Amino acid sequence: MKWSELFTSSxxxxxxxxxxxxxxxxxxxVHAGINACIWANDGGVMFNKAAHFMGSxxxxxxxxxxxxxxxFLHIIQGLMLEFQNRSKRKKGYAVPMGNKxxxxxSRSMGLLGTILLLFFILHWWHFWVPARFIGHxxxxxxxxxxxxxxxxxxxxxxxFQELWVVIAYVIACISLCWHLIHGFQSAFRTVGVSNAKYNxxxxxxxxxxxxxxxxxxxxxxxxxxLGWV
Amino acid sequence: MEHYNMNLTLKVWRQxxxxxxxxxxxxxxxxxSSEMSFLEMIDVLNEELISEGKDPIAFDHDCRxxxxxxxxxxxxxxxxxxxxxxxxxxxxxxxxxxGDTVVIEPWRANSFPVIKDLxxxxxxxxxxxxxxxxxxxxxxxxxxxxxxxxxxxxADAAFAAAACIGCGACVAACKNSSAxxxxxxxxxxxALLPQGNPERKTRAMNMVAQMDKEGFGACTNTGACEAVCPxxxxxxxxARLNREYMMAGAASDK
Numbered sequence: 001m002k003w004s005e006l007f008t009s010s011x012x013x014x015x016x017x018x019x020x021x022x023x024x025x026x027x028x029x030v031h032a033g034i035n036a037c038i039w040a041n042d043g044g045v046m047f048n049k050a051a052h053f054m055g056s057x058x059x060x061x062x063x064x065x066x067x068x069x070x071x072f073l074h075i076i077q078g079l080m081l082e083f084q085n086r087s088k089r090k091k092g093y094a095v096p097m098g099n100k101x102x103x104x105x106s107r108s109m110g111l112l113g114t115i116l117l118l119f120f121i122l123h124w125w126h127f128w129v130p131a132r133f134i135g136h137x138x139x140x141x142x143x144x145x146x147x148x149x150x151x152x153x154x155x156x157x158x159x160f161q162e163l164w165v166v167i168a169y170v171i172a173c174i175s176l177c178w179h180l181i182h183g184f185q186s187a188f189r190t191v192g193v194s195n196a197k198y199n200x201x202x203x204x205x206x207x208x209x210x211x212x213x214x215x216x217x218x219x220x221x222x223x224x225x226l227g228w229v
Numbered sequence: 230m231e232h233y234n235m236n237l238t239l240k241v242w243r244q245x246x247x248x249x250x251x252x253x254x255x256x257x258x259x260x261x262s263s264e265m266s267f268l269e270m271i272d273v274l275n276e277e278l279i280s281e282g283k284d285p286i287a288f289d290h291d292c293r294x295x296x297x298x299x300x301x302x303x304x305x306x307x308x309x310x311x312x313x314x315x316x317x318x319x320x321x322x323x324x325x326x327x328g329d330t331v332v333i334e335p336w337r338a339n340s341f342p343v344i345k346d347l348x349x350x351x352x353x354x355x356x357x358x359x360x361x362x363x364x365x366x367x368x369x370x371x372x373x374x375x376x377x378x379x380x381x382x383x384a385d386a387a388f389a390a391a392a393c394i395g396c397g398a399c400v401a402a403c404k405n406s407s408a409x410x411x412x413x414x415x416x417x418x419x420a421l422l423p424q425g426n427p428e429r430k431t432r433a434m435n436m437v438a439q440m441d442k443e444g445f446g447a448c449t450n451t452g453a454c455e456a457v458c459p460x461x462x463x464x465x466x467x468a469r470l471n472r473e474y475m476m477a478g479a480a481s482d483k
Contacts, residue, residue: 001434006478010407010447011437011471081447085405088339088446094240094253095306095332097402101456107404109449186450192472194465 013081018190020074021183025209027067032216038229044153045144052149055131075117082110105178106186112179119172126159127152160224169221177214181207233263235327239274241286242334244343251343253332267310267320268293268300287346295319295459298394301401302347303334308398308457316396316459336397338406340444353443354395354411360439361432362415364424377423387421390414392460399454399462405446410454412440413470414462420473430477437474 006012034054037047054060105112130136131150138158140151160166184206188194193202223229236259244251261270268290275285291299300317304310310320325331333347341349366372393414400408416433419425425432448467455464 001478001481001483005438006475009437009474009478010409010441010445011474012478014447014449014471015475081449085407085446085449088406088444089337090339091337093303093306093334093337094242095303095334097306097453100307101402101453102404102451106449106451182450189450189464189468190471192468192475194468196465 013077014190016073016077017081018187020070020077021187022191023070024074025180025184025187027070028213032213035220036216038153038156038220039223041229044151044157047153047156048142048149048151049144049147051131051152052147055150071120075113078110078113082113103182106182109179109182112175115175116172116179119168119175122165122168123172126165127155130155156220157224160221163225166221166225170218173214173218176217177210180210180213184209230263230323233327234260235263235322235325235329237261237270237325237328238330240330240332241347242343243286243346244335246345247342261322263321263323263325265322266293266318267302267304267322267324268318270322287344287348289348290318293318296394298396301336301349301351301396301398303336303401305332308336308401309396309459314459314461316394319459336401338397338400338445340406340408341397341400349397351395351397353445354397354408356443357408357412357436357439358395358415361428361435362419363428364419365427366424379422383421387418390418390421390462390466393418393458393462394460396459398457398459400445402453402457403446403448404451404453405449407448407454408440408443408445409448409467409470410458410462410464412436413464413466416470416473417466420469429473430481433470433473433477434481437470 007016034050035047037050038044040046130139131152136155139155141148142151143149160169185199185202188198188202236257239256239258240253241256242251243254256274258270258274261273265273268288271286271288278285289299289301291297293300295316295318298316300309302309302317304317304320309315309317311324312320335341335343335347336349336351340353341351344350391414393411395411397408397411399410400406403410416436419432420429450464450467452464455462
């Protein structure tokens with residue numbers, strides 16, 4: 001069997017979703033960890049240093065290419081699978097099965113993922129595009145210990161003054177939580193890790209991870225809007 | 230359990246043939262015994278339809294004891310009706326109360342086209358089995374069943390997977406119309422036993438290739454298949470197939 005056949009079969013496509021998903025799960029830990037520096041209570045010094053480190057280190061910039069490949073592979077493959085799977089039942093049921101046997105969020109990964117995609121466009125426009133390419137009036141420069149860097153903290157505080165932005169971010173975090181609760185354990189099943197000994201561990205770690213990560217991300221705009229930091 | 234009679238309203242999918250667009254028809258049924266099976270209730274209705282000179286409702290059935298996998302009704306939004314680990318033929322009318330409305334639909338999936346009324350064409354499953362659901366053995370006298378020692382846990386897991394009757398409820402329940410529970414049961418049942426080893430890799434690859442060719446959807450691990458399976462086939466089997474398939478595909482020579 002050729003590689004192309006392997007990864008375009010129904011199971012191969014699921015492997016792609018699972019492996020990119022697991023990769024993004026690890027990325028979210030890094031992202032949340034860096035961002036959590038805003039709570040250091042030092043006027044953003046630690047956060048700006050961390051953001052500068054991420055933006056100026058060659059290895060991380062190379063890894064960023066891998067990150068974007070992973071994200072886009074996950075998005076494109078996910079959307080294609082969603083449309084293909086929906087086309088497999090042209091005539092539907094008069095009485096839907098609903099929650100008899102599956103969870104709503106397990107059946108709504110395409111919808112939750114689409115909400116997240118829309119959020120990413122907003123999110124990249126808020127931070128990634130100004131920092132990397134076009135700049136922003138509120139993205140001021142500053143110097144910490146003789147090192148010149150962007151004041152990303154200032155841009156964050158400015159961005160999260162708008163209530164609708166905070167609400168949009170919180171909605172995205174809620175979607176992320178449900179997306180992860182299914183995705184975490186489903187990814188393990190897809191790569192074949194499933195037996196009675198590990199299932200409850202994977203299930204519980206997955207739910208814990210999903211809630212902690214989503215809550216941490218949601219609290220960032222909320223903290224800034226309410227003036228906690 | 231106390232016996233009672235009931236009157237029901239049935240809404241049944243009627244479709245003359247594969248090219249007919251089909252529609253629901255409503256039938257009142259009277260004096261149905263709580264001790265009848267669901268299919269006997271349909272038999273009663275069909276007798277009435279025949280005596281009125283109308284076309285009886287076509288539905289698949291064979292053994293009527295829950296082991297053949299022929300019966301295939303989607304009843305009130307659930308394949309095989311409301312009971313857990315149960316086939317339509319083993320559903321009994323004590324599941325219903327007087328005055329209930331019961332909506333009966335055929336399995337819905339592009340790969341299971343309706344032939345007539347509630348009968349769908351499930352030959353896609355046969356072709357998947359033909360693609361790899363077999364083992365090679367020597368002809369001549371049957372080998373002693375216990376000649377090869379088999380680990381008890383594997384034997385039990387293989388037996389549990391082999392309990393799949395190929396009814397297609399997993400496909401009917403899946404939002405993606407995926408057949409992966411069926412295919413994974415058939416692959417697991419042979420992969421877990423030494424007799425299945427010679428074709429182990431080609432089996433996983435060929436059966437999945439045939440499954441995709443038949444136009445079933447991809448699995449997204451929602452678990453709806455496992456919930457409605459009359460034989461309680463576990464989605465552990467799907468994880469095993471995912472593993473078998475990738476190992477076979479990645480390690481194949483060509």
